[in-house]
Amino acid sequence: MDFATLGLFVLAGxxxxxxxxxxxxxxxxATPFAPAVGANAISTMQAAFVVGILGFLGAVLQGGNVTEAVGSGLIRGVVLTPEAVILALVTAAGLMAVGIATGYxxxxAFTVTGAIVGAGLALGGLPAWSKYAEIGLMWTVAPLVxxxxxxxxxxxxxxxxxxERWSVPVLAGLxxxxxxxxxFxxxxPGATSRSIAATVAAIGPVDGSIGVVAIEVAVVGVFALASALVVRAWIGADQQRGLQRYLLVLGSLVAFSAGGSQVGLAVGPLVPLLETVDLSLFxxxxxxxxxxxxxxxxxxxRMIKSLAQDYASLGPRRSISALLPTFLFAQTAVALGVPISxxxxxxxxxxxxxxxxAGGDGVSRSKMGRTLGAWAGSFLFALAIGFGTLSVL
Known part of the structure; x- marks a missing residue:
């Protein structure tokens, strides 16, 4: 490896x-603990500290699927050059920085995907239509669900x-x-991931597919029952405090899931360059x-405050209602290897x-409209910059 290649990789890194x-x-x-901060279950600075730790763990333990999809699944027929990687990442990060500065x-995923696809097409690559179909469904249908x-x-x-002494424990069981x-x-084995239930089944004494499935189902049932009983005890002792504790658990799971999904958007473009510099994905x-x-x-x-206070006045119940679907949504995307925002x-x-x-008074409609416009515009703008700049160069 020559110094020029190493220098370009350092810039890309x-x-x-x-x-x-x-x-x-x-x-x-910002997003995992924003509802919890809005419900006064945790302070802004505490949320930032905890979400950083959990996001780090999620990135290391679950980040492989999305990272490989971003690095090699968005364009066909070409390998991204170091220059293309640098351009795509700087474009996407710049748009994200504008969002942080303005509070939007x-x-x-829109900015990174747009920049990478634009750069790949400028290099002569072919669209990965099947992957785009998966991503499109996750970006449109899944948010509606x-x-x-x-x-x-x-x-x-x-x-x-x-x-709530029954309904919330049922959600905790789920x-x-x-x-x-x-x-995880x-x-x-090897580079693959495996769940806790599947791991227990793999080391169990039962042979055959039916026995393995039975053990997995039993493990899932034990986790569900234990979670429901713990949250039931919390609510029985103090209803408000119990709701806040469960809310913090959900925020922690969403933060962990965020790390597993979002790290791929940052380091995924480096995947085509790893063999050149002899680095591992880990x-x-x-x-x-x-x-x-x-x-x-x-x-x-700053963003935690914006989401917690500007978008909606959330209490513990509505915060739980927001975080549980988000956790399930995020883990589905991680399992499929689809980049989401x-x-x-x-x-x-x-x-x-x-x-x-009643009447939807808890939501700022004007800011929601501007946010939707910012999402669509950032994707198109990143696509145009990636394609246009590399085409000129």
């Missing part, structure tokens, strides 16, 4: 770290005929079951995780839970 910082300061650092949550679930939960929890099915890189994931950690600690408080996920959930309030 610097752009990747900058992108990781921007993501930590905006998308993954620019959708990270996310908002619908948040609306349904926010409508259900305050009802007098649905006691959460625990989902946790037992999450894929450290549990899988090393790149750790570097991106560190960048996101620093971004969460230094830049996230956590800003989009959490904001659509906040819209759904806020709309459950």
């Amino acid at each position: 610097g752009a990747s770290l900058f992108m990781a910082w921007v993501i930590g300061a905006g998308s993954s650092g 949550p620019i959708a990270t 996310n908002a619908g679930l948040a609306y349904g939960l926010a409508s259900l929890l305050p009802r007098e005929d649905v006691p 959460t625990g079951a989902a946790v037992s099915l999450l894929g 890189a450290v549990l899988g 090393a790149v994931l750790v570097g991106g995780a560190v960048g996101m950690l620093v971004g969460s600690w230094t830049g996230a408080p 956590f800003n989009q996920a959490i904001v659509t959930a906040i819209i759904g839970s806020g709309a459950a309030v």
Whole structure:
């Protein structure tokens, strides 16, 4: 490897770290605990500190799927050059930085995907239509489902005929079951991921597919029951405090999921360059995780405040209604290896839970409209810059 190649990779790595910082300061650092801060369950600075740690762990343990998809699945027929990687990352990070400065949550996945696709097409690559179809569904249909679930939960929890001493533990049981099915890189053989339930089944004494499935189902049931009983005890001792504790658990899970999804947007473009410099994917994931950690600690408080106070006046119940669907949405995207924006996920959930309030008074319609325009505009602008600049060069 010559010095010119090494120098270009260092520049690309610097752009990747900058992108990781921007993501930590905006998308993954702000969105997971914003509803909890709005519900006064945790302070802004405490939220920024905790989300940084959890995001780091999520990036290292779950970041591989989305990272590989961003690095090699968005364009066909060409490999991104170091110059293209630098341009794509700087373009996307610059648009994200504008969002942080203005208080608007620019959708990270939109800017990164747009910049990479534009750069790849300028290099003569072919569109990856099948991947675009998956991404399009996750960007359009999934947020609507996310908002619908948040609306349904926010409508259900305050009802007098649905006691919270039963309804919230049921949601906690669903959460625990989902946790037992999450894929972790450290549990899988080789480079694959494996869930806790599958790991227990793999080391169990039962042979045959039916026996393995039975053990997995049993593990999922144990996680669900234990989670429900713990939250039931919390609510039985102090209803308000119990709701806040469960809300913080959900915020932690969303923060972990954010790390697993968002790190790929920062370091994914480096994947085509790894063989040239003899680096492993794990090393790149750790570097991106560190960048996101620093971004969460230094830049996230502004965006946390914006989401918590400007978008909706959320109490614990509506915050739970927003975070649980977001957690499930995010983990689905991580499992499929599809890049998503956590800003989009959490904001659509906040819209759904806020709309459950009579007349939708808990949601700022004007800011929601401007945010949607910023999302669409950032994707098109990043696509145009990536394609146009590399075409000229």
